Amino acid sequence: MNTQSTSTPILELKNLNVHYGAIHALHGLNLKAYKGEIVTLLGSNGAGKSTTLRTISGLLHPSKGEVLFHGNPIHHLSAHEVVKLGISQAPEGRLIFPDLTVFENLEMGAFLSPDKALFKKNYEYMISLFPRLKERSKQLAGTLSGGEQQMVAMARAYMANPELLLLDEPSMGIAPILVKAIFDAIVQINKQGTTILLVEQNAFQSLKIAHRAYVLATGDIVMEGDAEKLLNNPEIQKAYLGH
Amino acid sequence: MSDQVAYFFQDLGQYLINGIAQGSIYALVALGYTMVYGIIRLINFAHGEFYMVGAFVGLFLIQAHLPFIIALPCAMLGSGLLAVTVERLVYRPIRKAGKIQALITALGVSLLLQYLGQNLLGADPRPFPDALENKTYMMGPLMISKIQLIIIVTTVILMGALRYLVMYTKIGKAMRATSYNLEAAELMGIDTNKIISFTFFVGAALAGAAGVLVGMYYNTVEPMMGMIPGLKAFVAAVLGGIGVIPGAVLGGLVLGVAENLVIGFWVSTYRDAIAFAILIIILLIRPAGLLGRNTREKV
Numbered sequence: 406m407n408t409q410s411t412s413t414p415i416l417e418l419k420n421l422n423v424h425y426g427a428i429h430a431l432h433g434l435n436l437k438a439y440k441g442e443i444v445t446l447l448g449s450n451g452a453g454k455s456t457t458l459r460t461i462s463g464l465l466h467p468s469k470g471e472v473l474f475h476g477n478p479i480h481h482l483s484a485h486e487v488v489k490l491g492i493s494q495a496p497e498g499r500l501i502f503p504d505l506t507v508f509e510n511l512e513m514g515a516f517l518s519p520d521k522a523l524f525k526k527n528y529e530y531m532i533s534l535f536p537r538l539k540e541r542s543k544q545l546a547g548t549l550s551g552g553e554q555q556m557v558a559m560a561r562a563y564m565a566n567p568e569l570l571l572l573d574e575p576s577m578g579i580a581p582i583l584v585k586a587i588f589d590a591i592v593q594i595n596k597q598g599t600t601i602l603l604v605e606q607n608a609f610q611s612l613k614i615a616h617r618a619y620v621l622a623t624g625d626i627v628m629e630g631d632a633e634k635l636l637n638n639p640e641i642q643k644a645y646l647g648h
Numbered sequence: 649m650s651d652q653v654a655y656f657f658q659d660l661g662q663y664l665i666n667g668i669a670q671g672s673i674y675a676l677v678a679l680g681y682t683m684v685y686g687i688i689r690l691i692n693f694a695h696g697e698f699y700m701v702g703a704f705v706g707l708f709l710i711q712a713h714l715p716f717i718i719a720l721p722c723a724m725l726g727s728g729l730l731a732v733t734v735e736r737l738v739y740r741p742i743r744k745a746g747k748i749q750a751l752i753t754a755l756g757v758s759l760l761l762q763y764l765g766q767n768l769l770g771a772d773p774r775p776f777p778d779a780l781e782n783k784t785y786m787m788g789p790l791m792i793s794k795i796q797l798i799i800i801v802t803t804v805i806l807m808g809a810l811r812y813l814v815m816y817t818k819i820g821k822a823m824r825a826t827s828y829n830l831e832a833a834e835l836m837g838i839d840t841n842k843i844i845s846f847t848f849f850v851g852a853a854l855a856g857a858a859g860v861l862v863g864m865y866y867n868t869v870e871p872m873m874g875m876i877p878g879l880k881a882f883v884a885a886v887l888g889g890i891g892v893i894p895g896a897v898l899g900g901l902v903l904g905v906a907e908n909l910v911i912g913f914w915v916s917t918y919r920d921a922i923a924f925a926i927l928i929i930i931l932l933i934r935p936a937g938l939l940g941r942n943t944r945e946k947v
């Protein structure tokens with residue numbers, strides 16, 4: 406990706422500071438994602454990964470610093486307005502709507518786009534990636550297994566037809582076979598042109614599919630670079646890959 | 649002996665009819681409590697005043713010789729708009745302030761509306777003009793008055809409409825999504841402030857309808873009229889499982905029927921205490937209410 410340095414990133418976090426009351430969760434974080442990339446944000450529990458995604462989505466607002474989307478500041482917007490711009494998120498813990506059917510969950514994902522043809526196209530694409538969702542489309546989402554719920558969460562986020570998809574620990578608490586299905590789907594979605602910011606603790610899997618990676622520790626980026634290089638970095642291997 | 653048995657069943661049937669009519673009113677008011685609680689976890693103690701305002705709007709329109717069928721939706725609109733205004737001006741700014749603060753604010757709004765009502769409209773009860781001729785129908789040995797019939801039919805229609813709204817429309821699904829998790833709903837692009845406003849509107853509109861029906865049923869309207877029914881509807885909502893829509897309906901009906909049975913077979917002095925007695929008994933057996941889920945409340 407040599408064009409990176411010359412083009413405007415689709416997403417840029419500049420000196421991002423976020424507080425929860427007195428708790429200073431992010432200390433001047435900088436991050437860029439370019440169109441077409443899978444960027445992964447790694448870090449252990451409590452590092453500030455979800456805080457970063459929640460700030461991009463507008464659920465939190467920075468005390469200092471900026472969130473730029475195509476170069477334009479968006480950190481003053483509310484969450485529903487950020488979705489309208491083309492950024493959607495499958496949040497940590499999935500947060501699917503348990504009393505709505507799988508299909509209704511996907512309808513909610515497409516809440517802002519009344520375009521029926523687009524809905525149909527995205528829906529068919531999602532059930533081709535996750536055929537289980539088709540079988541379960543009329544079932545209440547709360548009755549699904551954890552892995553299936555994660556598929557719903559991802560598909561629901563995709564139904565907003567985003568340019569940038571934020572995924573918060575999609576492999577958390579999920580059976581290993583389904584983890585593979587989910588990471589395969591991430592690669593597929595990215596190949597269709599959607600830029601992806603993937604937050605994970607599962608560093609090995611993420612680095613294998615990502616183009617670039619950032620490592621977050623207690624609210625600050627401590628390492629960044631090409632995913633392949635990080636995968637072979639002894640320090641990373643020791644800290645995150647269990648070597 | 650067999651005569652006594654026959655009388656007993658005749659009385660029972662009559663008290664059931666009265667109870668269902670009364671319970672329909674409680675149910676209509678309880679729905680607003682439960683819907684607002686479901687979406688922002690607020691016990692809106694001013695809800696009884698939305699009901700009172702609906703009764704007054706209905707009163708004025710019927711005094712102006714408008715038919716019931718026009719007065720009812722106008723009263724619903726009036727209550728709904730008041731609720732949206734109160735939400736926007738009072739509840740929204742304090743939404744993040746904490747539960748106790750919100751509760752006290754709601755009590756304040758309730759008192760404010762009561763005294764504002766007394767100030768503007770006078771404290772004296774006003775008779776409700778006869779919008780309908782007061783007919784009574786016989787169903788075998790049982791009597792049902794025209795107004796009871798209208799209460800029951802109106803309630804059934806409104807509840808059918810509410811069910812359709814909540815279960816099958818896009819905004820209804822967005823209401824359920826917001827009620828499950830406000831942030832998750834925002835992440836769908838749902839403007840949750842609008843959904844909360846809309847929920848207040850719908851809940852208050854149902855209370856407004858109940859106000860008109862009660863005005864006609866008891867033939868009296870006054871600014872304090874929301875207090876006791878508001879409390880009882882709150883009890884009905886908790887009884888059914890607060891936050892659960894069918895629970896509010898069931899809770900209202902159970903309460904209305906139980907009250908009428910107690911009044912009929914025993915003494916009327918305990919009428920208002922009975923609601924709370926039932927509440928305590930049911931909550932001891934089922935802490936989450938009749939249809940409530942036994943999950944711990946989200947923080």
Ligand SMILES: Nc1ncnc2c1ncn2[C@@H]1O[C@H](COP(=O)(O)OP(=O)(O)O)[C@@H](O)[C@H]1O
Pocket residue numbers: 425428430448449450451452453454455456457
């Ligand atoms: N709602 C909150 N209130 C206070 N502190 C929080 C809240 N959410 C997260 N934090 C704190 O912010 C830090 C970063 O949390 P988070 O972004 O959830 O980390 P991660 O997603 O990397 O596990 C942690 O120290 C956490 O305790």
Ligand SMILES: [Mg+2]
Pocket residue numbers: 454455456497
């Ligand atoms: Mg997290």
